[in-house]
Amino acid sequence: MARPRLGVFKLASCDGCQLTLLDCEDELLAVAGAVDIANFPEASRRIEPGPYDVALVEGSVTTPHDAERIQQIRAESRLLITIGACATAGGIQALRNLADVDTYVAQVYATPAYISTLATSTAIADHVKVDFELRGCPIDKGQLLELLTALLFGRQPTLPNHSVCLDCKLAGNVCVVVAHGTPCLGPVTHAGCGALCPGYTRGCFGCYGPSRGSNPTAQSDLLARQVPDESTIRRLWQGFTTADPVFAEQASRFTGGDGE
Amino acid sequence: MSRYRLDPHDLDRLLERLQEGGRVLIGPRLRDGAIVLDRIRSTADLPRGLTTVTAPGRQHLLDRADDALFGYEVGPDAAKRWLHPPRVELWRARKDEGGELFFEGTDEPPKYAFIGLRACDLAAIGIQDAVFLRPGITDPTYAARRADVRIVAVQCGASAATCFCASMGTGPRVDRGADLTLTEVLDGEPHFVVEVGSEEGEALIEGLPVKPVASTAPEEAAARAAAHQERQMPGDVRASLLNALESPAWDDVAARCLACGNCTLVCPTCFCTTVEDTTTLAGDAVHARRWDTCFDQGFTDLHGHAVREGVAQRYRQWLTHKLSTWHDQFDTSGCVGCGRCITWCPAGIDLVEEARRIGGSG
Structure with a gap:
């Protein structure tokens, strides 16, 4: 088997998702042996030019430069895989989409004229064709290994898109909604984290974005029964995947509460 | 049935007896604010002086005024978690350097003993037996775990607000x-x-400090528990649901249903699984089975398309299978009236009420 050439790229993001690759620890040497890591600045100064067989892209498009770069990455890559909530949904920085970015720039930077930014933070799929998405903030190490292994062996990856609730029950977690009345987005959130937060008796905050075929409207109705303050519910939907259309639609139902 | 009296401080003797020969003892224990079933070793692991307060979509714990060890109703777990595990590797395959394939089976499961199961749990095991141990089509994973289990049940003396076993005859x-x-x-x-309910049970208490006793406490406890139950499954539900397949009432429940599948996962009889094939980086193939749920849209994929796309269709599939067509398949209802699907539905959807409303029963 020829070793596929791998490139790891970053747009607007925190680096946490590409670090997941380095976090593979026990499997890292096996991964490094199975693929030719041609471009991964976080791991090596040796940067080889494209084309690449597989591009892992982290981060969202927030600047004109990002928007140009993603076209270049797409043109150089046979398979383009987005990793993490920034790349797949615009990330937490997509909160800017709900506000006036010029006001933010003026508040944060001493010399706003130096800042070249777009008004929105958008997912990679809004700009180029994406072949596969790995969700999460950050992505799950096991899911990344499964995806890379599936690519190496030419099979479909086993990365189910059911809700977090199924993974909670597989793990034997106690349901935080039923036992504690905790607001939890697990019923409508894409699995993959192994139900990490509910496993620590915290509600799921939806960082994997929507699961397939779930009922976000019923989830909002449930949240409205649990939480009196509309702004709390709105913020729950407006987290790491705030720009996801499914979550954004639910957030738009809750206009009341503080800050209005 | 012979009856004996056992002092609470001698219960540990029974728990030790259950674990003889390396048997893994599963019983109730407190975890994260609920009473789950998990591995226990002694009475110190049992929840003491606790009771459950239960409603649709809600179960929390309160202190009791006494030191009861079994003074609560069923939590989210049932014996299914051990007899029909959430995920089990069925086989692994590897290729040697010459390209020849070698298959390995899975390890022998441990032998289990259970303590604290209730009447509904026993009925559920009976139903899973009917599903998995059919003559000629036995499931080896279930059969290996089910064979030679020991079960020490607890007679309920109260019912949760979501219980309806009396109306299911279980x-x-x-x-x-x-x-x-x-x-x-x-x-x-x-x-x-x-x-004592079996020869194995007789052997379990042989030599333990028990005294024969004439007591009607079991019947009295059961009568108290039955008197608490307000929910009743309509007697005509098997037919009434099948007569309502096109009813608009399914859309009403679908508007509230999260389609999360929690009901099926806590159900002690629901048995649906999917099979997942993965490979390791070294090239070993792993063929594993895990719980799945008919509420997941992907579960209904055929040829890459969901045949039950809407939540109403998935809810209808579940309810009609559980209460109607299960009879055709396995000569029994799929429901034991334990109420777990009502309690552990985050949205608090009430199976009995929905069956009554959709089926048009009074």
Whole structure:
């Protein structure tokens, strides 16, 4: 088997998702042996030019430069895989989409004229064709290994898109909604984290974005029964995947509460 | 059935007996604010002096005024978690350097003993037996775990607000399926009345400090528990749901249903699984089976397309299978009236009420 050439790229993001690759620890040497890591600045100064067989892209498009770069990455890559909530949904920085970015720039930077930014933070799929998405903030190490292994062996990856609730029950977690009345987005959130937060008796905050075929409207109705303050519910939907259309639609139902 | 009296401080002797020969003992224990079933070793692991307050979509714990060890109703777990595990590797395959394939089976499962199962749990095991141990189509994973289990049941003396076993004919009296049945008596001097239900049960208490006793405590406890039950499954539900397949009432429940599948996962009889094939980086193939749910849209994919795209269709599939067509398949209802699907539905959807409303029963 020829070793596929791998490139790891970053747009607007925190680096946490590409670090997941380095976090593979026990499997890292096996991964490094199975693929030719041609471009991964976080791991090596040796940067080889494209084309690449597989591009892992982290981060969202927030600047004109990002928007140009993603076209270049797409043109150089046979398979383009987005990793993490920034790349797949615009990330937490997509909160800017709900506000006036010029006001933010003026508040944060001493010399706003130096800042070249777009008004929105958008997912990679809004700009180029994406072949596969790995969700999460950050992505799950096991899911990344499964995806890379599936690519190496030419099979479909086993990365189910059911809700977090199924993974909670597989793990034997106690349901935080039923036992504690905790607001939890697990019923409508894409699995993959192994139900990490509910496993620590915290509600799921939806960082994997929507699961397939779930009922976000019923989830909002449930949240409205649990939480009196509309702004709390709105913020729950407006987290790491705030720009996801499914979550954004639910957030738009809750206009009341503080800050209005 | 012979009856004996067992003092609470001798219960550990029984728990030790259950674990003889390396048997893994599964019983109730407190975890994260709920009473789950998990591995226990002694009575110190049992929840003491706790009771459950239960409603649709809600179960929390309160302190009792006494030291009861079994003074609560069923939590989210059932014996299914061990007899039909959430995920089990069925086989692994590897290729040697010459390209020849080698298959390996899975390890031998441990032998299990259960304590604290209720009448509904025993009925559920009976239903899973009917599903997995059919002559000629036995499931080896289930059969290996089910064979040679020991079950010490507990007679309920109260019911949760979501219980309806009396109307399903599965409880609250424990009358079959247990090697021993304990009734916890808290009035006067606390003690257990032990009923022997099998030869294995007789062997379990042989030599233990028990005394024969004439007691009607088990019947009294069951009568109290039955008197608490307000929910009743309509007697005509099997036919009434099948007559309502096109009813608009399915859309009403679908508007509230999260399609999360929690009901099926806590159900002690739901058995649906999917099979997942993965490979390791070294090239070993792993063929594993895990719980799945008919509420997941992807579960209904055929040829890459969901045949039950909407939540109403998935809810209808579940309810009609559970309460109607299960009879055609396995000669029994798929429901034991334990109420777990009502309690552990985050949205608090009530199976009995929906069956009544959709089926048009009074």
